[in-house]
Amino acid sequence: xxxxxxNAPVADAAVSGLASAADRDRWxxxxxxxxxxxxxxxxxxxxxxxxxxxxxxxxxxxxxxxPGVAVSSWKYPFARILLREGLRGPGAPxxxxxxxxxxxxxxxxxxxxxxxxxxxxxxxxxxPTPGQLLDGDESAALLTSTDLHALxxxxxxxxxxxxxxxxQEWFELTGYPMVWGLFVAREDTLDPERTAALRDxxxxxxxxxxxxxxxxxxxxxxxxxxxxLRLRYDDLVVAxxxxxxxxxxxxxxxxxxxxxxxxxxPEEEGKKEGRREKAWGx
Numbered sequence: 001x002x003x004x005x006x007n008a009p010v011a012d013a014a015v016s017g018l019a020s021a022a023d024r025d026r027w028x029x030x031x032x033x034x035x036x037x038x039x040x041x042x043x044x045x046x047x048x049x050x051x052x053x054x055x056x057x058x059x060x061x062x063x064x065x066x067p068g069v070a071v072s073s074w075k076y077p078f079a080r081i082l083l084r085e086g087l088r089g090p091g092a093p094x095x096x097x098x099x100x101x102x103x104x105x106x107x108x109x110x111x112x113x114x115x116x117x118x119x120x121x122x123x124x125x126x127x128p129t130p131g132q133l134l135d136g137d138e139s140a141a142l143l144t145s146t147d148l149h150a151l152x153x154x155x156x157x158x159x160x161x162x163x164x165x166x167x168q169e170w171f172e173l174t175g176y177p178m179v180w181g182l183f184v185a186r187e188d189t190l191d192p193e194r195t196a197a198l199r200d201x202x203x204x205x206x207x208x209x210x211x212x213x214x215x216x217x218x219x220x221x222x223x224x225x226x227x228x229l230r231l232r233y234d235d236l237v238v239a240x241x242x243x244x245x246x247x248x249x250x251x252x253x254x255x256x257x258x259x260x261x262x263x264x265x266p267e268e269e270g271k272k273e274g275r276r277e278k279a280w281g282x
Contacts, residue, residue, distance in 0.1 A: 001194060003183075004040040004049040007031040008078065008146045009221060010180070011050055013212045014071050014231055017204035027201070034181070035100055041186060048185045048198065052103040053241070056182045057248060060258035064190065066183035067262040069202040070233040072240065074177050076167025077220040079104045080151055081112070082134070082141040086162040092119050093139035099124035101144045104166060107178060108142050110247050111169040142166075148218040167228070176240035177230055185263055195263040206231050 003018070005011040011031070018027040032040060034052050038059070041049035048066065056063060079101070083089055095112075097105050105122060112118040123138050130150040133141040143151050154163045170178040183202065190198075209225065216222035230236075248254040 001026060001048065001198065002028040002030065002046040004030045004032050004037040004046040006034045006037060006050055006181070008034075009216075010071060010073075010078065010224075010229065013208070013225060013229060014050065014069075014181075014205055015202065016208040016212070017201045017206075020208065033100065035102070041184060044186065047189065048183055050181045050183050052181055053179045053244065054103045054106060054248065054253070056184055056260075057245065057254060057258055059184075060260055062187050063184040063261075064187050064263040065233075065260045066185065066195065066199055066202065067265060068199045068233050069183055069231060070179055070237045071181040072177040072179045072230045072237050073167050073224065074171050074228045074230075075165050075224060076178060076180065076228075077148055077151070077165065077218075077224050078144060078146055079108075079166035080143045080154060081108050081164045081166055081169065082143060082152065083118075083162045083164075084139050084141075084159075086156070086160055087116055087118075089118075089139055092121060094123045095120035095140045095142055096123045096125060096128075096133045096136045096138035097142035098128055098133075098144050099126060101142065103180065104142060104144050106248070106251070106253065107170055107244075108166055110251075111166065111173050115169060115173050148220050170240075174240060174243045176236050176243060177228075179237050179240050179244065182233075182260075187261065190263045192264045192266045192269075196265050196269060199265075203231070 005015050015029060018024060018029065030046060037049040038051040038055045040046045095108065109120060112120055120140055125133065130143045130145045133143055145151055152163050154165050156162055167178045212225035213222050216225055245257045249257050
């Protein structure tokens with residue numbers, strides 16, 4: 001089975017159960033940009049892809065979600081909001097950002113508006129480095145990178161600015177962890193046995209948490225792996241997805257509030273999973 005996953009530490013952790021499995025030769029991993037993962041599964045270049053949650057929701061009618069697994073977190077060191085003048089700056093700042101980071105853009109706008117009454121106008125850049133956004137003239141910046149050494153520390157800056165963790169802002173707004181990505185296949189392309197095998201291997205990834213922490217190359221990444229990264233599709237994920245769906249609908253990003261369909265499981269497991277999803281409101 002071929003899987004497309006993000007070229008990012010969070011994705012490496014999420015699929016670590018595949019890389020260490022006894023049947024690891026069965027799993028062909030391809031590392032791509034998040035938006036390229038979605039394109040790869042749609043173009044039938046891979047069987048399954050880890051895709052940003054907004055893309056999974058927008059393509060819900062054509063996707064089957066792998067049950068039982070999701071990438072969520074309480075904090076997210078890979079996405080930080082910089083307000084150059086802190087919370088006392090303009091109520092409608094210009095927010096410099098990477099145009100490819102669609103989920104992060106949306107979450108940042110919602111968090112700033114709902115939490116701080118700040119309604120930013122996006123100023124998208126084409127594949128910028130964090131340094132380019134930091135050097136820009138915009139009054140705010142959404143900084144996204146897998147290189148944590150390139151991002152400023154969270155908290156107050158000596159120049160009066162404020163840097164915030166986007167994942168923490170979502171949690172403080174909603175009370176739930178932000179769901180960054182879901183594993184999806186094209187609709188009706190996986191049989192129950194392959195779905196169950198993939199789910200089991202992905203769920204086993206969390207057993208490698210001590211290795212994630214040991215291999216982390218930055219203190220913020222070490223803390224993220226130890227305390228914040230979650231890999232289960234559970235009731236907290238469903239609640240967070242519900243909040244995200246409602247905001248996407250309110251902002252007219254979605255025409256309706258879609259319900260996911262899940263890739264099939266063997267009959268008895270499928271009945272059990274279906275009862276659980278119904279109880280969670282999906």
